[in-house]
Amino acid sequence: MSEPGMGVSSAARTRPKGLTFLSRYDDPAMSTVIDMSKAVVLLERFPALAGATATVGAGEIVLLRGPNGVGKTTFLRSCAGLLPVASGRLNVLGHDLVAARRAVRRHVALLGHTSQLYDDLTVVDNVQFWSRASGVRDGDLMGALDRMGVSKRLHSVPVERLSAGQKRRVAIAIVIASRPRLWLLDEPHAGLDQSGRGLLDSLLVDAAEAGATVVFASHELDRAEAVATRSLSFSGGLIVSDDE
Amino acid sequence: MQQAERKDSMTGSLATTTLGWASGASLIVVLVTGLITSPKDANQGEAVRLLYVHVPMIWIAYGSFIITAVYSGLFVAKAASRPDLGRHLDRVAGSAAEIGVVFTGLTLVSGALWGRITWGVYWQWDARLTTTVLMFVTYLGYLALRKLPADPYVRSRRAAIVALIATVNLPIVHYSVDWWRTLHQGASITVGNKPEYTNDILIALLFAVVAFTLVALWLGIHRYRVIRLEEIREEEGIEMAIAARRAEAEVGS
């Protein structure tokens, strides 16, 4: 697997122009961002995670592999502090998620299959609401929308009239604007066209280089492997292999 | 996993069996005294016999919902930190609520029949009756919520919150209806106030209350154990699902 850029922050790192808004991360204080061991997570009565163990370090881009229904989405949602951990241990960004799940959420962005946008509101309404909700100034918003190639023409269009790909770009723009330290993406490439995917890949690399950590599930293995620094294979709610 | 006793009735045990026989026997006594041996009342005549099956219902209905409210409050306070205790509190709240609904229904029915004879009308819009029927519907909603498929902890916590709100609502309902009715026609003649009863009527009444309370207790314990057995079945289901998932993992990798 090719190594696009060293995951670990190297001393002299030149950052491409135009990414100033990614520069706010200080050097990550701790190296381990996700520390999960034997975690069992139940969805109603179904053990979506049946004792999974994994660790993810700062600056890494980790690919989650495996067919549908093996626990990838649950892994992402658990790390975002949205699901109670029935048993086992889960620490994310220094927060113990078994005890308290709310504190970690400010530092995490979770992008699922859904648009996470209000259909009746326009693109700008949505981006303004979501970024203000996570305490971000509007300035970064427009930069993020441009970064994802969302043309000015679409800004005042109600989201329900956008294509899936355009909605996905707006959703990613909101993630960029909220500047999380941990990106949790569930099949982010789905619905994006070629140029969108290219934009996304470079974005993930830039985010990791700026000190954030990216964990994403994907079925497009050729493209994903080019970006990922490491991959975890899931099967039956467990993590069965972990290879560089 | 606690092993259910191997008895003919899965929810029986020595204590409940004796309690069962005791409450059964005392019910027969209530039947006999209520219908045959106890005297007619001076002014309401035979109708007083209905009180033996009406007054205990009110007492048990309100008592059950007080238990539900207390255990729901304890659940909200303690369940997050101590899940096992939480399950117990939820079971008590749930079984008491179901007993409460059954006995509130009987309160309304027996009250209507009693009203029919003494006041000539099945229903009166006075504070106690209106509050009782609203309480009945409120806890029907509570039971409906408990039956919906959801994560057990989520469902229990929401049910506890609904029970606490219902408890806050009852005095508000009683106060507002009471105020509404007294404005309407002066101090309304509430069904509840007891004209002067002779001693042997009061004794029979007291015995009836005790008898039905034993029955309610017996029902509550059995209902509690049914919930417990259903939870064991669920837990067994989960363990099997985890085992199956693990087997799937071996095959998959």
Next chain:
Amino acid sequence: MNSWGTILLGYGLVFGTIGAYALSVVARGRRVGKQLGIGAEDHDDE
């Protein structure tokens, strides 16, 4: 409706309902218990 009719109806409803409810609770307990019971040992009838 003379009062005796109503009184007997009242007793019938109260005792009947409590009896029916009691039976339903015990029967439900037995059914679930059997399912668990079967899970552990005998596999004969349902």
Next chain:
Amino acid sequence: MSELLREAGLIARKDLLIEWRSRVAVNQIAPLGMLVLVVFAFALDANQSLLDRASAGLFWVAVLFAGIITVQRAFTLESEHGIRDALRLSGIRPAAMFLGKLAAISIQLFVLEVVLLFGVVAMYDATVEEPLLAVVTAGTGTLAFSAVGCIYGAVSLGLRARETLLPLLLIPVVAPVLLAGTRALERALGVSTQAGWNWVGLLVVVSAIYTAIGLAVFGPLLEDG
């Protein structure tokens, strides 16, 4: 405290903006409210004196229907497209979400009530004798209704059969609000001589109680599932 109000304002503004963009309240809920008033006339055989006497009660029953639909819509908005997760991940505190939702629903209902009041005056030949009492009654009654509505909107969030569960849980708890609101409005419409302002006092107390409960339970309720 001001941070809480800023976040609540954010939620209220978003809800009202959605309403402004989609116009569901104006296009559907307000006409429905008027329709309920018309149907009552059919039911009461357009007997003018009966309608006049019952106008306050019929008004509040129409508000109840419209209110249940408004609450259901306000919480369905949050349960689509994974928005619930996004809200939980945003920094907005549950208490702010409760106040924001409460404000948005109250404002929408209050606007609807002004329309319905005109309907009652026109169709039931009612006359507003004490406008101040009428407005304050509508305001406090709406606040109490919305507070309880928000709590049960959150209780039924994500549960199956929530469309029927919400009214079943909501109406018994809103019953005193309907009772007090009707008695106070009857005085405002000159139908009765009862002490309208005392009933408004009860509405204020009930609003305060359920707003306090809402602030306390909204966090745990959003957290589940």
